[in-house]
Amino acid sequence: MTEATLIQAVNKALHHAMKVDPDVLCLGEDIGVNGGVFRATEGLQKEFGESRVLDTPLNESGIVGMAVGMALYGLKPVAEIQFLDFIYPAFDQIVSELTKFRYRSGGQFPAHVVIRTPYGGGIRGGLYHSQSTEQLFASTPGIKVVVPSTPADAKGLLLTAIFDEDPVLFMEPKRIYRTATGEVPEGDHRVPFGKARIVREGSDVSVFAYGSMVPTAFQARQVLEKTGIHAELVDLRTLVPLDVDAVVRSVEKTGRAVIVHEAPKFCGFGAELAAILAEKALYSLKAPIVRVTGYDTPFPYTLENLYLPSVDRIGRAIQRTVAAG
């Protein structure tokens, strides 16, 4: 165990995977000589060479498409898209190709590609360095969507992703790249997909969050604990596959649900969670389900702190939900 930040944990996972498996390689913009604009791939090219850590031309569709071709050949590519906001040129490759290869070939051509990409706001990045659009990918069959919130999970989930056999979109909460710190196990540390993490147990209300919203929701929960509201905070960890049992079980216990994400509310991932609870836990609910999300606009620059769910907004939503019934 060593203490590390979330981004250091990402680096450790990549380093470990490349060391133990010569088929693993990384490709993306500025990831080699520069070590990535956030330094996630720092030192990798120096250690593993230019042939396994590729500085690509500036073309996201090319990065993902090339990774697909590498995976078909038998390599294990980890593609970096510098910001989730820049992934859309590759959307065709993800939606039409990457997620369809196994299905359309009857399993003859599985295309196992990991796409790492920083996402989310709170870094004064404006419209094009801040968005959260996980729902676009979670609603596309054929790709797993993973969002760590701690350094240990970042390493463990990324290693699981790299040695998985399906495409994985690995979304890194860049706001907490350096503020989330914690113990990270050495070596081949893996965290399984589809297992939510109960951050803190509670009896009054279930709070569902992932990625950078986990520490924010955690602060809200801790403040309310002192007022006698015991919220159960559930870190979903993987949106696909989703730990649906953990979601339902928690609400069966608490009878209330608050869902938190940075993405806009309409058709966001929270809508799916709310629908699941309506289908599977309706009779356990004592109060309406509440979603605390980014507003349904593009992402603002100057007023981003008002746009993003804050400790206060989440806390007030929890209070209202508990008071409602």
Next chain:
Amino acid sequence: MPPAEPSAPTASPADGAPRVPAVPPLEIVPLPYGKKELSDRLGPPWEERLHQMYRGMLLGRVLDTRMLGLQRQGRVGFYGPATGQEATSVGAAMCMSGQDWVFPGLREQLIALLRGLDLTLYAHHLFGNDLDTARGRQMPCHPSAREVRYASMSSTIGTQIIHAVGTAYGIQLRKEPAVSWAFFGDGATSANDFHSGMNFAGVWKLPVLFVCTNNQWAISVPNEKQTAAPSFATKADGYGFPGRRIDGTDVVEVFTTLSAARARVLSGAGPELIESVLYRLTPHSSSDDPSRYQPKGWMEKAKAYDPLGRFEAMLEKLGVFPASEREALRADLDAKVRTAIQEAEVMPPPRTDSLFEDTLKVPAWPLTEERDSFDKEQGGNFP
């Protein structure tokens, strides 16, 4: 494209000239080779090569004819013929090694068959039945054949070009003596991943051959509305590697040019773009009506460049492979195709379980739940 131009290795001017012979009578233009030249170009077993070429092209033609017929009778849902493109498929397939990879466009299935995809297995795919390796998930003419390194294709245009480049990277990394082939049409040269593929391949000097089968039409859009460049081959200039334009209806030319290009690519000299100029002698697909956009008589004129007809006219002149033998071969191939179709047509549709397989390796919720409640949802009486 005037008739003489396709074989010119350099670009022709974008003169807006008709791309088919303008003046009737519309006679087949025989391939221009004598025995000496064939022997020089194809090597000592040149008669054997000619036989292989003819057999390959004829298989494609017989298959297209049968399948278009079945489609019109409503026995298969769709068909994308490759009539007019056989010389390019056959010439390319003949210079590939078993280790090469093929990333096809819509009209390259003949390559899969020539590389060893079983004809009956392909027929199962055309019918989308239970023995189709892809469980009837794709429209006809979208086969996957891992055993012959023929990659699964989508219907999205040009996306496969960059896949070929990724695989070429793997080939280079593992130092395998192989070439990755990307096939695509003239329309695909305007698509995003033509650019990403050509650019990436150039940067890393990858062992990839780009084959643009320019059949003059992207459904209804002709070459001159697809690009202002003097040819598609010249686009290679911007990516730092050679581009060549060849007569794609001349199987000898295709074979010799692609063999040389493959050898060059294999030597580590980097990628190459070949624009294979040919003519689409059918509608775009079984769903298309060219009378809406093609000049009257275009297709009749283009038939002067029917690769099979040109080849047969040469055989006639050379007197090497008499009509009676050719007829026997046609009958034999047709019988094989009919047998494959008969076998495939009687197979049941894919088992219903297959609906829920192969999205992820292990199905995730909610698919697991959908699978488990399938019988209940589909069964019983309603109302």
